[in-house]
Amino acid sequence: MTDTVVVDARMLAYPMTGIGRYALELLTQLVGDGGQEWVLLSSAPVPAGVRDRLRGNVGWVEGDGHGRAEYWTQRASRRELQRRPGAAYLGLANSLPFLGPRAARYWLVVYDLSFVAIPYLTDRQDLVKGYLVTLPAILKADRLLAISPSIEAQLHRWFPWTRRRTAALPPGGTKLVTRPEPLPFERRSGFLMVGAHRRKNGGLL
Structure with a gap:
């Protein structure tokens, strides 16, 4: 692996979301x-608790959370890659820097292809981003990291030329994380949140 990895980690600012988690x-x-x-x-400040979990040789570049996250990320990504010749780039938010240095290696995590597979059930904003941002990122990536074998199969179905540069990550994010035994129901505490954002395609559930 390269000595330096620049990461689009904008979703860490929202660690309770699916992609953020x-x-x-x-x-x-x-x-x-x-x-x-x-x-x-x-592009937005990352909670201190999230920062504390990522130890080692880590540097943070954060925005103030105002303005368009994609625009901020494109500019910051290009700048940081230019400062570090030979660095790799890991895209964790369906995006890669369009004008990044050619010498960099680009890896993209692919979460889903609903904008291609079921465009008629995809929110309009997500559909536009899919074709204007995610699809070009898929074409640009040197390595595609599908979050499951089923997503890997979809990549091969819709984009057959990606077969040689696609790998499937362990389902559910990673199975390398050590998880404690679940608490009995009567010992649990917390809250229940009901509802879904309109862009989460609740009609598919």
Whole structure:
């Protein structure tokens, strides 16, 4: 692996979301393993508790959370890659820097392809981003990391030329994370949240 990895880690600012949780678990396993320098980019401030979980040779570049996250990330990614010739780039938010240095190696985590497979059931904003941001990122990536074998199969179905550069990550983010035994129901505490954001395609559930 390269000595330096620049990461689109914007979803760490929202660690309770699906992608945010996945990104946190994956980075928890990767960061600090092998002595690489990790440069984590987030367009919004990352909670201190999340920062504390990522130890090792880690640097943070954060925005203030205002403005368009994609625009901020594109600019910051290009700048940090130019400062570190030969670095690799890990895309954890369906995006890669369009104008990044050619010498860099680009890895993209692919979560789903609903904008291609079921465009008629995909929120319009997600559909536009899929074709304008995610699809070009898939075409640009040197390595595609599907979150499951089923997503890997979809990549091969819709984009057959990606077969030689696709790998499937362990389902559920990573199975390398050590999880405690679940508490009995009567000992649990917390809260129940009901509902879903309109863009989460609740009609598919």
